[in-house]
Amino acid sequence: MKVLVTGAAGQVGTDLLPLLLSRGHEVTCFDLAKAPAGLPSGVTWVQGDVTVEEEVFDAVRTSRAESIFHLAAILSATGERIPFRAWRVNLEGTRYLLEAARAFGTRQMIFTSTIAAFGPGLDNPVGNDVSMRPTTMYGVTKVAGELLGEYYATKFGLDFRGVRFPGLISAVEPGGGTSDYVNYMYFDGVRKGAYEAFVTAQTRIPLMYMPDALRALVDLSEAPAKRLKHRMYNIAAMSPRADEIAAAVAKRLPGVRITFKSDPRRQAIVDSWPQALDDSVARAEWGWAHEWDLERMTDDLLAKVKAMSGAPAAAPAAPAAAASGSLVVRAKAAGKPASGGKPASGAKAPAAKPAAPRKQDRPRA
């Protein structure tokens, strides 16, 4: 199938690409960032901006996408810093894509929503079909994106489906979300032997290891429409406290120092999120089931981070799911392309190059 992935250079897109290729899809990537080094041959990379309507239309038209995996977004912490850019990227960008999908007959769009879409004050675990009243711009744009997609499904017959991701953990640097403290316990724990988390030790949010998240996207895309009674699905895997994650890391990295100093701005964001999600609707309608818990994820992720850092791997990796992260370099973040509304230029990527370590030191929002 021909697939278009927006936000392909991000934390999710970097690992989704090899999974889609392994399933035999023909993939076009669309991102503000330039094509990463080591892009597999045969993948088309379009550098473009989802807030520029012509660039979005051009990408959908030239890719002849049957399905769009829409990942491009400004995440929670960055979204609070630049809220109206977040509005334009997350909402206007989604609208342009939906319109382009309608114009060029794209059959399906897979949308990536978030636990941040719910808002505070809900009983845990939070159900699939509760009233959503987020207090961050990121959450506002994601609820509106969900509703806009459902509108296109009802009005124009687009097969719009999506998941509400927990905080995602992987060996790729995160992109300005507020669950980043979890990723950096692993990254800085290995590289520096210490990390100061920006939340309290008691902070608890839903989390998921990337291989589960990627499988969810692809399985939902392939689920028979007749089984689906919803369009948006909670998915869940684990909800450890921050100090429980630190303990899991410390058990495997003797001497590591993980401390907690709550940053009021980011603490307020995580405190507005659910602590646990009820994903029984996804389990019933398309057979969703997570495979990775905290212990297994910690074994696998520490082995990967150590391998990337050149440190000896102490713990043997648990058997990895099909795509626990095989594309090793994240594209360099780029500013807005200078095309100023001109159609995006698509270019076939060069053949794969040897892997380089993933960049993990980009400043967080």
Ligand SMILES: NC(=O)c1ccc[n+]([C@@H]2O[C@H](COP(=O)([O-])OP(=O)(O)OC[C@H]3O[C@@H](n4cnc5c(N)ncnc54)[C@H](O)[C@@H]3O)[C@@H](O)[C@H]2O)c1
């Ligand atoms: N990572 C998480 O923990 C998490 C949790 C819940 C939901 N999600 C959702 O999953 C999706 C992917 O998240 P991610 O972690 O990969 O994000 P990320 O920040 O790592 O990547 C986002 C990508 O979008 C691109 N992008 C941003 N603005 C753009 C624009 N105007 N035009 C084109 N591309 C643009 C960026 O260059 C980046 O490569 C997002 O929609 C996000 O809301 C992620």
